[in-house]
Amino acid sequence: MTAQLESQLVVGAILFVLGAIGFLTRRNLILMMLSAEMMLHGVAVNLTAFGRYHGNASGQVFTIFVLTIAACEAGLALALILGLYQRRKSLDVQLWGNLGEPDLPQMSTEEGGRFAPQHPADMPILTPAGRMPNSPVVPSNTKI
Amino acid sequence: MNSLLEQAPLLAPLALGILAVWMLLPREGNRAWIIAGLCGVSALLWLTKNFLPPTDNVVQTGMFYAFAAGAVLSGVMMITESNPVYAALWFAMVTLSVCGLFLINAAPFLAATTVIVYAGAIVVTFLFVIMLAQQGGATGYDRKAFQPTLASIAGFMLLACLMFTLQEFGGKAIAVEEGEDPRMPRPQFILPPATVMANPLSQPMPRKDKPDQNDLGTLQGVGRSLFGDYLFAVELAGTVLLIATIGTIALAPRRSQGTL
Numbered sequence: 477m478t479a480q481l482e483s484q485l486v487v488g489a490i491l492f493v494l495g496a497i498g499f500l501t502r503r504n505l506i507l508m509m510l511s512a513e514m515m516l517h518g519v520a521v522n523l524t525a526f527g528r529y530h531g532n533a534s535g536q537v538f539t540i541f542v543l544t545i546a547a548c549e550a551g552l553a554l555a556l557i558l559g560l561y562q563r564r565k566s567l568d569v570q571l572w573g574n575l576g577e578p579d580l581p582q583m584s585t586e587e588g589g590r591f592a593p594q595h596p597a598d599m600p601i602l603t604p605a606g607r608m609p610n611s612p613v614v615p616s617n618t619k620i
Numbered sequence: 621m622n623s624l625l626e627q628a629p630l631l632a633p634l635a636l637g638i639l640a641v642w643m644l645l646p647r648e649g650n651r652a653w654i655i656a657g658l659c660g661v662s663a664l665l666w667l668t669k670n671f672l673p674p675t676d677n678v679v680q681t682g683m684f685y686a687f688a689a690g691a692v693l694s695g696v697m698m699i700t701e702s703n704p705v706y707a708a709l710w711f712a713m714v715t716l717s718v719c720g721l722f723l724i725n726a727a728p729f730l731a732a733t734t735v736i737v738y739a740g741a742i743v744v745t746f747l748f749v750i751m752l753a754q755q756g757g758a759t760g761y762d763r764k765a766f767q768p769t770l771a772s773i774a775g776f777m778l779l780a781c782l783m784f785t786l787q788e789f790g791g792k793a794i795a796v797e798e799g800e801d802p803r804m805p806r807p808q809f810i811l812p813p814a815t816v817m818a819n820p821l822s823q824p825m826p827r828k829d830k831p832d833q834n835d836l837g838t839l840q841g842v843g844r845s846l847f848g849d850y851l852f853a854v855e856l857a858g859t860v861l862l863i864a865t866i867g868t869i870a871l872a873p874r875r876s877q878g879t880l
Contacts, residue, residue: 480684481810482790483672484721487688489782491695491714493775494641498699500771501645503761506746507704510711513742514695517718520734524725530812531836532822533845536727540846543730543737544857548864550742554749555871561753562873568761 484525491518505560505567509553516546629670630787634779637663642772644700645765660696664689671783680724687720702758704750712743726837821848 491514498511520539527535557567564571624631640660643652672688674681691714698710715738722731765771790810812818822845824834835841846854 480675480680480724482786483684483688484725485786485790486667486671486783487691487721489779489786490637490692491718493779493782494692494695494699496778497641497771497775500774501765501768502699503764503766504704506750507699507707507762510708510746511699513738514698514711514714517691517714521718521721521725524722524727524730527727528725528837529810530818531824532818533824533836533841534819534822534849536730536837536842537822537846537850539722539727539730540733540842541850541853541857543733544861547737547742548860550745551868552864552871554745555868557749558873559871566759566761567753568759570761570766 481525481529484521488518488521488525491515491521493518503569505557505569508569509550509557513546513550516542627784630783631780633663633666633670634776634783636660636666638772638776638779641696641700641775642768644696645768645772646700646702646763647768648764660693664692671786683720684724687717687724690717691721702762704754704758704762705747708743708747708750712739715739715743727842728837729839729842819845819849821845 495511495513495515495518498514499508502508502511520542523535523539523542525535527533527538560572561567636659640656640663643656643659645651668685672685694710694713694717698707698714701707701710715734719731719734722728722734824836824841825844827833827835827838827840
């Protein structure tokens with residue numbers, strides 16, 4: 477059983493590192509999310525292997541929690557990706573390079589890196605807060 | 621330098637495997653499929669010889685090799701596939717192989733749940749979004765990976781650290797310690813600590829229908845642990861799911877802003 481545990485830990489480590497490489501190199505937003513899910517798979521293999529080796533059910537329960545959080549993450553990530561896709565009509569993550577700090581070096585490879593907002597639809601729409609000011613806005617010909 | 625040379629049986633297959641991944645990552649021009657494939661397969665065989673020795677149970681060993689190779693190869697294909705639809709399908713293959721590993725680890729309930737949640741829900745939803753957003757297949761940003769060399773080096777460092785820790789403090793260290801070799805360090809993270817008891821309801825108990833077996837991995841054992849020891853965590857997880865649902869509805873694009 478010992479050798480089996482070590483083998484499973486090796487497989488978990490390889491899956492985790494493959495997911496990390498995918499997350500760093502892919503530029504498609506959806507594939508970045510899938511790579512993160514693959515890292516979670518590596519962790520889940522580790523957890524169940526340790527649960528089997530120690531002979532209790534805690535490892536499987538932890539994996540159930542990992543599954544729960546992965547489902548939450550997938551839903552939120554899809555909503556965010558759809559919102560981002562609507563603004564730029566592309567799934568390229570490098571189009572959002574201008575979200576970073578302005579004094580950091582740009583790691584972009586082509587297409588000029590920074591993508592300046594071109595039309596006002598790119599800017600976020602803020603919900604107005606507080607009371608509406610009434611004095612200068614009211615047109616003069618309205619009867620109060 | 622000497623100690624690095626001593627670790628060559630550990631580092632060489634990792635370097636070969638990472639080199640294969642680096643050659644396969646999407647880039648402009650042709651990729652060296654044959655050389656990369658040879659490198660990857662030889663790295664896997666080398667790793668198998670060093671780290672994954674066959675056990676006495678032939679069926680279990682064969683199943684483990686099949687599922688582990690399926691998971692690793694599908695993972696490599698997923699991160700190197702330039703068409704996102706095929707990459708999502710390779711991710712489904714990774715999920716199915718990992719479910720096979722769960723079955724080996726006596727977790728049939730978890731395997732079924734993972735197939736339903738991942739292959740049934742997540743992959744299908746992601747495929748749905750890909751087909752809505754990107755009908756032309758691979759686009760320019762899919763055909764060219766971002767900084768493949770740096771990412772490969774980082775992955776190699778991480779994997780080498782993990783495997784070195786496993787080699788020094790893992791199962792082989794246990795085997796040597798049983799032979800009373802004082803030079804080997806103690807296996808620090810694999811053995812259960814002697815002074816700390818596991819949670820009481822998570823321990824396996826005799827099955828009701830078959831008293832000679834314990835209920836490790838059965839639905840009864842998992843449920844007793846989940847709703848006994850981890851009840852508050854279950855409530856928290858339910859709350860997180862509810863909050864994620866509300867957040868998703870709040871974040872989703874409005875119909876007035878137009879759909880895809």
